[in-house]
Amino acid sequence: MPKSFNQQVIEEFRANGGKVGGPFEGGDLLLLTTTGAKSGERHTVPLAYVREGGLLLIVASAAGAPSHPAWYHNLLAHPAVRVEIGTETYEAIAVPAEGARRERLFRQVVRVAPGYADYQARTTRTLPVVVLERPEHGAAGPREVDNLADKLIEVHTWLRSQLRYIRAEADAHLAARAAHQGSGAPPVPGLGLQIRQHCLVFCETLTFHHTGEDAHVFPALAHHHPHLREALDRLRDEHRTVARIKDELLALLADIGTADPHHFRAELVRMSKELTAHLDYEEESLLPVLAEIPFPPGPPAPPPEPVLSPASVPTPDPVSAPAPDPESAPADSAGSTAVRR
Numbered sequence: 001m002p003k004s005f006n007q008q009v010i011e012e013f014r015a016n017g018g019k020v021g022g023p024f025e026g027g028d029l030l031l032l033t034t035t036g037a038k039s040g041e042r043h044t045v046p047l048a049y050v051r052e053g054g055l056l057l058i059v060a061s062a063a064g065a066p067s068h069p070a071w072y073h074n075l076l077a078h079p080a081v082r083v084e085i086g087t088e089t090y091e092a093i094a095v096p097a098e099g100a101r102r103e104r105l106f107r108q109v110v111r112v113a114p115g116y117a118d119y120q121a122r123t124t125r126t127l128p129v130v131v132l133e134r135p136e137h138g139a140a141g142p143r144e145v146d147n148l149a150d151k152l153i154e155v156h157t158w159l160r161s162q163l164r165y166i167r168a169e170a171d172a173h174l175a176a177r178a179a180h181q182g183s184g185a186p187p188v189p190g191l192g193l194q195i196r197q198h199c200l201v202f203c204e205t206l207t208f209h210h211t212g213e214d215a216h217v218f219p220a221l222a223h224h225h226p227h228l229r230e231a232l233d234r235l236r237d238e239h240r241t242v243a244r245i246k247d248e249l250l251a252l253l254a255d256i257g258t259a260d261p262h263h264f265r266a267e268l269v270r271m272s273k274e275l276t277a278h279l280d281y282e283e284e285s286l287l288p289v290l291a292e293i294p295f296p297p298g299p300p301a302p303p304p305e306p307v308l309s310p311a312s313v314p315t316p317d318p319v320s321a322p323a324p325d326p327e328s329a330p331a332d333s334a335g336s337t338a339v340r341r
């Protein structure tokens, strides 16, 4: 089957350190990999980008087509995306700008790439401007991971910091809301996509992490370290409690514009309390044993061994966040038109 145009651009981009010739010669191009809103499959599209005020911006223009490109629907459903830019690859959170911020950013984009004004003129939809946020590591910065305890701490640190961020955003929203009360005050906007996108990524990562622990780490630890079984039972119970709160949050996120912000904030507080206690107890109970297990796992140990060592506990990347699929499906057709300005 002949390669699609997008696939040819993607291959050229990857083979040449992010440079592409032909109609894109000298243009600012990145590869965006999203997760299909319905299919759950990974899709990569080449897109033009604009850097403005320290932000990395893309516009869901689809060249002024009447509908949003598929990649935009994908990132609304799954805000965790992968960005390839030059020779660098990293995970980011995609956050569409809203309201006055969107207007300001779009004006800045048009100053750099005037073609977007033409695209906007061709369609009645408001072209979404998406900020690709690169999450910061914990305050201590990235640390070396060479055993499973380090990996657990890495994921826990990310979960804690992401939850702190969402709570701070929710608090700021409530404060702004309180300040708007009174006669003649403009209508108060809903909680917004900034909170929604971050909270979705938090929930997805939390689910993936706890699923991995329940399915892989805990059974292996219970088998090789029977003295931990009581603690593991408690940790599984805590996973269920946290999952119930996460489901409440997801239900509120389903319609973030009309969700009750006080209810949302209350669920966040519950999540913080339960999750913090869980992470603390898990670290206290498991870190000494996990520190004995190399990560990433080394080559398979030579069989047979009379006694299983801790290093032989199967560790199929059970505690990490969802790993990007290096194989990218061909881009959607609407997305392909976005490589222009």
Ligand SMILES: [Fe+2]
Pocket (backbone or CB within 6 Å): 152, 156, 209, 213, 279, 282
């Ligand atoms: Fe954990």
Ligand SMILES: [Fe+2]
Pocket (backbone or CB within 6 Å): 210, 213, 235, 239, 278, 282
């Ligand atoms: Fe856990």
